Amino acid sequence: MLCVSLAAAAVGLSGAALADSHGADDHAHDADKALVILTSDSLQTQGMAMILSNAMQQQGTELQILLCDAAGDLAVEGYSSEGINTPPGHPMEQVTPEGIMQMLMGEGASVDVCAIYLPNSDHGEDDLREGVGVAAPGPMAEMMRDPKIPVYSF
Structure with missing residues (x-):
């Protein structure tokens, strides 16, 4: 896992250097950002959303992930989904969406549950994994x- 994180950092840094070396405009120093909204309860959709988010992060994108509806369960401490098989050549044979999400958070991604997730579930804010917040509608909008x-919506 540490090797994957170090590789992600190296790819992110080299991408930033490449952008600067090619005379990018004045916004080159602004962070490349993306908002990923995940609502699906499908294990493969959740997994692919996290795999693609990981690829974006490795390419230098600052991620904000918003988990709504059934996908909000990924943010609950102790929640464990089934592992999904990865494509050939992936460094790990199986991954879980919440495992990738936690790795993304360790590399700086922000993760929040939708403002209406907790009031419509059996969970409270204390049940969320460390570092997961509750999104406010205004800043998300x-x-x-x-x-x-x-x-990007999944």
């Missing part, structure tokens, strides 16, 4: 409206 921040 600002990110969604910002044309410089792509929004």
Whole structure:
């Protein structure tokens, strides 16, 4: 896991250096950001959303992940999904969406549950994994409206 994290950092740093070396515009120093909204209860969809988020993070993207509906369960401490098989050549044979999510958080990704997740579940804020917050609608709407921040929904 540490090797994957170090490789992610190296790829992210080399991507930033490449952008600067090619005369990127004045926004080159602004962080490349993305908002990933995950609502699906499908294990493969959750896994692929996290795998693609990991690839974006390795390429230098600052991630904000919003977990809503059934995907909010990934944020609950102690929640454990089944492992999913990875494609050939992946450093790990099986992964879980919440495992990748925690790795992303360790590399700086912000993860929140939707504002309505907790009031509509059997969980409270104390049940969330360390580092997971509760999204406020206003700031989330600002990110969604910002044309410089792509929004990916799964």
